[in-house]
Amino acid sequence: MESDLFPPADAPKPEDGSRRSFMKLSGGILGLALAPPLVSQAERLTAYSKVLKGATDITLRVNGQAHTVRVEPRVTLLDTLRERLDLTGTKKGCDHGQCGACTVHVNGQRTLSCLTLAVMAQGKEITTIEGLAKGDQLHPMQAAFLKHDGLQCGYxxxxxxxxxxxxxxxxxxxxDAQCREWMSGNLCRCGAYPNILAAVRDVAGQTAQG
Structure with a gap:
């Protein structure tokens, strides 16, 4: 019995451009796209480094001081700060650039240190949380977080x-809306967002008045 489901034996086979061939090809591409990554973010970044090989001495200027450390090209700025310079205020959260816990300033701009290779930061001014306060005088943002209780676990x-x-x-x-949008890259598992927003907006108001 012939039908669309059961074609005759002598029916021509689908050409390469047929729907069946297209579905097979699409399924293969989709499977590849959904496959889990086989390498870490740092290893993917290292693939673009074609100059340095093996451990190398580099000099990083962090919080106004120069530090010479020996690192491999694949080592991130985050790991260098925490493990080589003992600046553990910068936190390792997701290690994939999704939570914002590792945010530092590089040449005055916020940067995800877990996605930045240490060798890329040479010759640049790096500021971590340890470098904000001036002695015992807190930075206005630090003081505002205390004032508005903008933290719970603190991580x-x-x-x-x-x-x-x-x-x-x-x-x-x-x-408020603008601040939420531009702070959206920093996640808080405790849900302290209203107080964080209040702290940032407080400092913004002080800056505008000053």
Whole structure:
């Protein structure tokens, strides 16, 4: 019995451009796209490094001081800060650039240190959470986080503060909605967002008045 489901034996076979061939090809491409990554983010970034090979001495200027460290090209700025320079205020959260806990300033701009190779930061001015305060005098953003209770567990707080400082400096904290948008890259598992927003907006108001 012949039908669309059961064609005759002598029916011509589908050409390469047929729907069946297209579906097979599409399925293969989709499967490849959905396959889990086989390498870490740092390894993917290292693939673009064609100059340095093996451990190399580099000099990083962090919080106004020069530090010489020996690192491999694949080592991130985050790991260098935490493991080589003992600046553990910068936190490692997702290690994939999705949570913002590792935010630092590089040449005055907020940067995800887990996605930045240490060798890429040579010759640049790096500021971490440890470099914001001036002695015992807190940075206005740090003081505002205390004033508005903008933290609970505190793990995301260094990254939130670093992003908050940059957000105000960029002029992206003039309204609540704008501030939420430009701080959206920093996640808080405790849900302290209203207080974080209040702290950033407070500093933005002080800056506008000053």
């Amino acid at each position: 995301c707080t260094p990254g939130q503060i670093m992003s908050g400082v940059a957000c105000v400096k960029e002029g992206h904290a003039t309204t």
